[in-house]
Amino acid sequence: MNDPASTLLWRVAFDVPERAIAAYEAAFGPFALTVTSYSLEGDRWTRGEARWRLEFLVPTMPDLAAIERTIAAVADQLGISVGDVAVAPLTEQDWVAAGLAQQPATHISRFVVRGPHERGVAHPGKIAIEIEAGLAFGTGRHETTSGCLSAIARLYRRRRFRHALDLGTGSGVLAIAIARLGRTPVTAVEIDPVAVRVARANVRANGVTSLVAVAGGGFAPARGRRAYDLIVANILLTPLRRMAHRLAERLAPDGRLILAGILVDEEAALIAAYRAQGLALDGRIQRGAWPTLVFRRGSRGGRRAA
Ligand SMILES: C[S@@+](CC[C@H](N)C(=O)[O-])C[C@H]1O[C@@H](n2cnc3c(N)ncnc32)[C@H](O)[C@@H]1O
Incomplete structure (x- = not known):
């Protein structure tokens, strides 16, 4: 010592x-x-x-x-x-x-997020996601990531999704979780070129290259599909507010939008921005000071657990 x-x-x-x-x-x-x-x-x-x-x-x-x-x-x-x-x-x-590689596995709902050093450890009944985060955000240990993973697991308990968008994929953890849980194709978008490389490597390591496409650059209006029935964006208040119109536009009529990256005192501003786009709060999970919000289309303001 x-x-x-x-x-x-x-x-x-x-x-x-x-x-x-x-x-x-x-x-x-x-x-x-x-x-x-x-x-x-x-x-x-x-x-x-x-x-x-x-x-x-x-x-x-x-x-x-x-x-x-x-x-x-x-x-x-x-x-x-x-x-x-x-x-x-x-x-x-x-x-x-x-460092991230040596952290113990993190258990979140149906998922276990772990580093490559824990490969081979069995977690019966759980979906193991191997993440080598390197310089990218998303080991599963941050409250925003774990809130999104819980929201994803809860939504899939009720229904399936046809095509998902993971905006700001970081390490790729949420895209991989969606692909592994529901065999759902995912478009994963990331502005940081280093994170794009990390996410692609993680997608390969988790055997979901046929389901997850990682694209560099921001969320351009012309990019990819017209509509996604599941969108998850764990970014920050300012970009989430700025993108409210574009994200709402891309949400399928029966879709769900999961937003995180905001603190409790920023929540009202985010909800207002998405209500203005015709979305209603459909669920909420809080980890520490970080709420994860789930939206759906419609003006009924009713809220239930995600
Ligand atoms: C908080 S991390 C979330 C990573 C991962 N999705 C998770 O939940 O752990 C946010 C990521 O979004 C990326 N990002 C920020 N603004 C973006 C934008 N406008 N378009 C695409 N990616 C963005 C950042 O580079 C960062 O990797």
């Missing part, structure tokens, strides 16, 4: 019930360089709640007593118990290990 005094980064990790994630992110966010959370396979708290691991990185040796006081205060407020707190220096080797 490195000399603690010269260690630049420390990792603090503990397990919490799923509903406590947002409160802990809010409590530790201001002090941490990064805060991540992911679900732990099959692990449940006594009342059946999903068990999540929360990890954050801090730049100096953490004050363990202060951290434990904060954890206890939030736990008291929520009436929950949390797991033991692990604090460890991040050595140079750990830093590589903390």
